[in-house]
Amino acid sequence: MxxxxxxxxxxxxxxxxxxxxxxxxxxxxxxxxxxxxxxxxxxxxxxxxxxxxxxxxxxxxxxxxxLPYRLYGKLSPLFVMLSIMLLLLVLIPGIGVERNNSQRWIQLGIFVIQPSEAVKLLMAIYFAYIYAKKQTYLHDFNRGVLPPLFVLASVFLLVLKQPDLGTATSILLTCGIILLCSGVRKIHLFILGSSAVVGVSFFAITAPYRLRRLMSFLNPFDDxxxxxxxxxxxxxxxxxxxxxxxxxxxxxxxxxxxxxxxxxxxxxxxxxxxxxxxxxxxxxxxxxxxxxxxxxxxxxxxxxxxxxxxxxxxxxxxxxxxxxxxxxxxxxxxxxxxxxxxxxxxxxxxxxxxxxxxxxxxxxxxxxxxxxxx
Incomplete structure (x- = not known):
């Protein structure tokens, strides 16, 4: 062996x-x-x-x-539930650990873990598996493309709540690239990509601290x-x-x-x-x-x-x-x-x-x- x-x-x-x-x-x-x-x-x-x-x-x-990589595909539904559960636990007072005005960690005995790091991986596995299964009907937007996007939207909003727009956006991009390579129709990709850009931009400019960070990036010497x-x-x-x-x-x-x-x-x-x-x-x-x-x-x-x-x-x-x-x-x-x-x-x-x-x-x-x- x-x-x-x-x-x-x-x-x-x-x-x-x-x-x-x-x-x-x-x-x-x-x-x-x-x-x-x-x-x-x-x-x-x-x-x-x-x-x-x-x-x-x-x-x-x-x-x-x-390990046989096919095992991850079979476990992907469990991974989705685990992802959402971990992200919900982070937001519960007494379980989630707050640092630098962000609540992104969970205390497990002597270990402090950041669930969003696990979720990046678990969502990639889930998207790869689910869109591989949907190859025969990816042309059908409602049946082939849309359902997993509700899971992605839920994960995005839960990570954003921590708040962590950077990690939420990286998860969105990774899943978007998997979707791009899966064979989805170009018109569907254009609609979804445009919606994602508008959504991320909205969240970036509507939170005051994110807007300040954006402005400081444009000209840090102003502050x-x-x-x-x-x-x-x-x-x-x-x-x-x-x-x-x-x-x-x-x-x-x-x-x-x-x-x-x-x-x-x-x-x-x-x-x-x-x-x-x-x-x-x-x-x-x-x-x-x-x-x-x-x-x-x-x-x-x-x-x-x-x-x-x-x-x-x-x-x-x-x-x-x-x-x-x-x-x-x-x-x-x-x-x-x-x-x-x-x-x-x-x-x-x-x-x-x-x-x-x-x-x-x-x-x-x-x-x-x-x-x-x-």
């Missing part, structure tokens, strides 16, 4: 995920040791917790790279000590790193200047310490994962694994785009972490869950010569 697994596993993809995680552990320590000393008198506080989550996530990763502060500090970090960087561990902005230096804005620290080479290292690995995922989807013949490979690949890449775009000031700050690199236990474990399934799918898509290709 073990030898059979090692003969078929997609090792290049396997090691791409592993390298991102290893790099992430190094950068979490580098970015977090000042705040660890200040808050907990322990420079390894955040690193130790991230390492524990990585070990848990590694077990999940290996298990999911072996340098308020809503524009974090982005300005990110700019300082990127600029001071230059091409070669200050050197690993030598960031200035992480010393109390840049908020969330080890989470949402860890890429600013990477650029400050490692310069353009840190960005290139990360970008090449992400691009390899994207190309491998798309190649896997093209090779698979059945609708469910094909749509699942697309969904999981772009679930990762959407978060990458959201995070890098926010750090560089190209899109508004969303609070989305950088996959496999940023500090955050729930994000790391469920990203490794997705990665394990993607390695599983890629290993199943080997060509007739037993070789892999992009």
């Amino acid at each position: 073990v030898l059979k697994y090692f003969r078929k596993v997609d090792f290049p993809l396997f090691f791409a995920f592993l390298m991102l995680c290893m790099f992430g552990l190094i950068m979490v320590y580098s970015a977090s040791y000042p705040i660890g000393i200040i808050k907990y008198q322990d420079p390894t506080y955040f690193f130790s917790k991230q390492l524990r989550w990585f070990l848990i996530g590694s077990i999940v990763f290996i298990i999911n790279s072996i 340098p000590l308020g809503d524009g502060y974090q982005l300005i500090q990110s700019f300082y970090a990127i600029e001071s790193g230059g091409v070669l960087g200050r050197g690993l561990g030598n960031s200035i902005q992480k010393l109390g200047y840049l908020p969330e230096a080890h989470t949402d804005f860890i890429m600013a620290v990477i650029l400050e310490e490692l310069g353009i080479f840190g960005l290139l290292f990360v970008t090449i690995l992400y691009l390899f994962i994207m190309l491998r995922g798309v190649s896997t989807a093209r090779k698979l013949t059945n609708a469910f694994p094909k749509l699942l490979a697309i969904g999981l690949t772009f679930q990762i890449m959407i978060q990458v785009i959201f995070n890098l775009g926010a750090v560089s000031g190209l899109i508004p700050i969303t609070g989305i972490t950088l996959p496999f690199i940023s500090y955050g236990g729930s994000s790391l474990v469920f990203m490794l869950f997705s990665a394990g399934i993607l390695v599983n799918l890629s290993s199943s898509a080997r060509d007739s010569k037993g070789q892999f290709s992009l």
Whole structure:
């Protein structure tokens, strides 16, 4: 059994995920040791917790790279109910944990988990499975396309209630890409896409704090000590790193200047310490994962694994785009972490869950010569 697994596993993809995680552990320590000393008198506080989550996530990763992926399709109705239940639990006082004016976490004994990280994965599995089943009548909007969208709308609104428009939008986009690749008629896609853009825009501008964040993104220097502060500090970090960087561990902005230096804005620290080479290292690995995922989807013949490979690949890449775009000031700050690199236990474990399934799918898509290709 073990030898059979090692003969078929997609090792290049396997090691791409592993390298991102290893790099992430190094950068979490580098970015977090000042705040660890200040808050907990322990420079390894955040690193130790991230390492524990990585070990848990590694077990999940290996298990999911072996388990038959068809099992996830059969369990997808349960996943939908679990997603909605978790998102409802978050909103219940005494169960949901509030941090920074957001209620996005649940306390489970000594662990604090963020259910929306699980929901990203579960919704991708559900959409891949349900639209694979509906292939014969996708031309019928009411029967083939519409029913799962009520589930998506419910999940979107529950995540938005936390409030977390960034995560809600990333779930919407991932499911939208699965829908796009499922074979839905173009007119239906246009109607749904237009409705989604209008809906997200409405929620973005009607909440005062979201509108302020949007305005600060357009010109952060209008409010340098308020809503524009974090982005300005990110700019300082990127600029001071230059091409070669200050050197690993030598960031200035992480010393109390840049908020969330080890989470949402860890890429600013990477650029400050490692310069353009840190960005290139990360970008090449992400691009390899994207190309491998798309190649896997093209090779698979059945609708469910094909749509699942697309969904999981772009679930990762959407978060990458959201995070890098926010750090560089190209899109508004969303609070989305950088996959496999940023500090955050729930994000790391469920990203490794997705990665394990993607390695599983890629290993199943080997060509007739037993070789892999992009």
